[in-house]
Amino acid sequence: MTIEQQRKPMPNDKQQLLDAEGYEVFNRELMRMVFPRIISGVRAIKPKTKVGDIIPFYFAILSYIDGNKYRGDGSINARFGYAFPSQERIYEMTGIDRKRHKQLTGILKANGILTDVRDHYEGTKRYLWYKPSFSPRISQDGYLVNEDGEKIVPDYRTILR
Template identity: 75%
Template sequence: MTKQMVKGEKDLPHDKQQLMDAEGYEVYNRELIRKVFPRIIADVRKIKPKSKAGDIIPFYFALLSYVDGNRYRADESLNRRFGYAFPSQDRIAEMTGIDRKRHKQLTRILKANGILSEVRDYYEGTNRYLWYKPSFCPQISEDGYIVNEDGEKVVPDYSGIIK
């Protein structure tokens, strides 16, 4: 069953309307895929030609899949995980096929480019978790750089990240 189209509203491809109706979707900035990720991949391959730099894409989307979008907890207190993704390293590896050993480097590449604004260690007892704070809709320059809150391009420094 589909909603009746409002005048001026365009048809959505395939089953996107069902996803929207069921609230089973998230938005992402398409310019990340069109401009930013290709620039990052090219930059990394200039330094290390045989790198699997393209893995930043499934890695980023795996993180987006686990962002906690609940500002408040069930008891109505503020949720300190709000806006953070917190999948385990094993879960990321399972979802993406990317070896756990590479997660740290991919995280550093995304952070250096302003796509991850923060990566936080969180401990519950002796268990360590990583919380990632991805940028959903960053401003992007024409040449594929993230633009920060001050209006400046985030130009990455890969020294110490890529060898």
């Protein structure tokens, strides 16, 4: 039996995308359960906020993950697993104003979708490095579950001022 015969059939042109490795993995339950819960939770506190922008914001970050564990010289790549699009690039991709990036980043971090956000300086130039989680464990009510089996329940009080 060939590899093609062993593979599960894929809809539309998904197999071509997988074969070309021109994709990034995301957990579908984020779209089905987690993001709707986040959006309704934030709107319960601040009804007029444009929290729905959290979805394109997350996917813009996700599309820039550095998947190279080693640099060209063989040394460990400090950016491995982090995404580092500039705020200007995120704006170009999503239309989300830079002033809102901090709040959206805080919401993603409070929900465990971003596990780390760090400042990185090269000379006097500041970069943000985002470390997205692929959110492997999600509860039935749409919360991420940490390594200890506990739900990550966000506290938006400091984020939504």
